[in-house]
Amino acid sequence: MSKANILVEYLGFLKARKKWWILPIGFFLMVLGLLIVLTEGSAIAPFIYALF
Numbered sequence: 001m002s003k004a005n006i007l008v009e010y011l012g013f014l015k016a017r018k019k020w021w022i023l024p025i026g027f028f029l030m031v032l033g034l035l036i037v038l039t040e041g042s043a044i045a046p047f048i049y050a051l052f
Contacts (some may be wrong), residue, residue: 014020
Protein backbone atom coordinates (compact mmCIF):
# COMPACT_ATOMS: atom_id res chain seq x y z
CA MET A 1 0.00 0.00 0.00
CA SER A 2 1.56 3.27 -1.08
CA LYS A 3 1.54 6.47 0.91
CA ALA A 4 -0.49 8.19 -1.80
CA ASN A 5 -3.17 5.52 -1.47
CA ILE A 6 -3.39 6.15 2.28
CA LEU A 7 -3.86 9.88 1.62
CA VAL A 8 -6.62 9.18 -0.93
CA GLU A 9 -8.41 6.88 1.52
CA TYR A 10 -8.11 9.48 4.30
CA LEU A 11 -9.59 12.20 2.09
CA GLY A 12 -12.37 9.80 1.05
CA PHE A 13 -13.13 9.18 4.72
CA LEU A 14 -13.32 12.91 5.41
CA LYS A 15 -15.62 13.45 2.44
CA ALA A 16 -17.95 10.55 3.28
CA ARG A 17 -18.24 11.31 6.98
CA LYS A 18 -18.27 15.14 6.64
CA LYS A 19 -15.39 15.45 9.09
CA TRP A 20 -13.56 18.34 7.41
CA TRP A 21 -12.66 19.85 10.79
CA ILE A 22 -10.13 17.00 11.26
CA LEU A 23 -8.06 18.13 8.26
CA PRO A 24 -6.37 21.18 9.90
CA ILE A 25 -5.62 19.15 13.03
CA GLY A 26 -3.96 16.40 10.99
CA PHE A 27 -2.02 18.95 8.95
CA PHE A 28 -0.77 20.69 12.10
CA LEU A 29 0.32 17.38 13.66
CA MET A 30 2.19 16.37 10.51
CA VAL A 31 4.01 19.72 10.33
CA LEU A 32 4.86 19.56 14.02
CA GLY A 33 6.19 16.00 13.68
CA LEU A 34 8.25 16.95 10.63
CA LEU A 35 9.67 19.95 12.49
CA ILE A 36 10.72 17.79 15.43
CA VAL A 37 12.31 15.15 13.20
CA LEU A 38 14.23 17.63 11.05
CA THR A 39 15.56 19.73 13.95
CA GLU A 40 16.47 16.87 16.28
CA GLY A 41 20.23 17.18 15.83
CA SER A 42 20.53 20.78 14.76
CA ALA A 43 21.60 23.96 16.50
CA ILE A 44 18.04 25.31 16.68
CA ALA A 45 16.73 22.28 18.61
CA PRO A 46 16.93 24.04 22.02
CA PHE A 47 14.73 26.84 20.71
CA ILE A 48 12.15 24.41 19.38
CA TYR A 49 12.04 22.48 22.65
CA ALA A 50 11.68 25.73 24.59
CA LEU A 51 8.32 26.25 22.88
CA PHE A 52 6.93 23.14 24.53
